Amino acid sequence: AQTVTQSQPEMSVQEAETVTLSCTYDTSESNYYLFWYKQPPSRQMILVIRQEAYKQQNATENRFSVNFQKAAKSFSLKISDSQLGDTAMYFCAFLRGSNYKLTFGKGTLLTVNP
């Protein structure tokens, strides 16, 4: 079974600064996907960024980038130029290739302070 661990229950950052959220996972699979989802107070889960395990290049989406360390089974999210609207719960999630069942971590509550 896959497990996803987010060791930071809460983090805070000043507006315009950079913050990194940590995630580790455990799997014996070689084909899988990793995700970061954002869940604001409205509760709607929004996909932030996706990484395919077979790709060595780290995924980037505007201010969001990941540091994917496959051997270490680590998948951290870096948010640059933090904005007040980035305040939310962030969930790391794992998906086995050719499967549909997302396994989520417990989440990190990020607060961006003005």
Added chain:
Amino acid sequence: EAGVVQSPRYKIIEKKQPVAFWCNPISGHNTLYWYLQNLGQGPELLIRYENEEAVDDSQLPKDRFSAERLKGVDSTLKIQPAELGDSAVYLCASSLMTSGSSYNEQFFGPGTRLTVL
């Protein structure tokens, strides 16, 4: 394009009462998921539908929970009777699953927050 719609957004009931949640997926999406999100936790899959068929309901507590997806579009999740421990957020998601694809993005609705008193 409209997203996944869920109703109600909030529901407060007394224990032992029945409750139902409704989900309308994104138009054209053939796969629908119901997730349970307890406070301070990530979502956990309860049931997945491919069209009208429940293809994975292994995590659904069948003694009190039931779900249906008539005509392969809207879905309803029911709890009868509700218990105190059922207080949580119930999320619905949908995706378009096509043959040969290894990944199908799931789009989530805003969820229903259930409080059982």
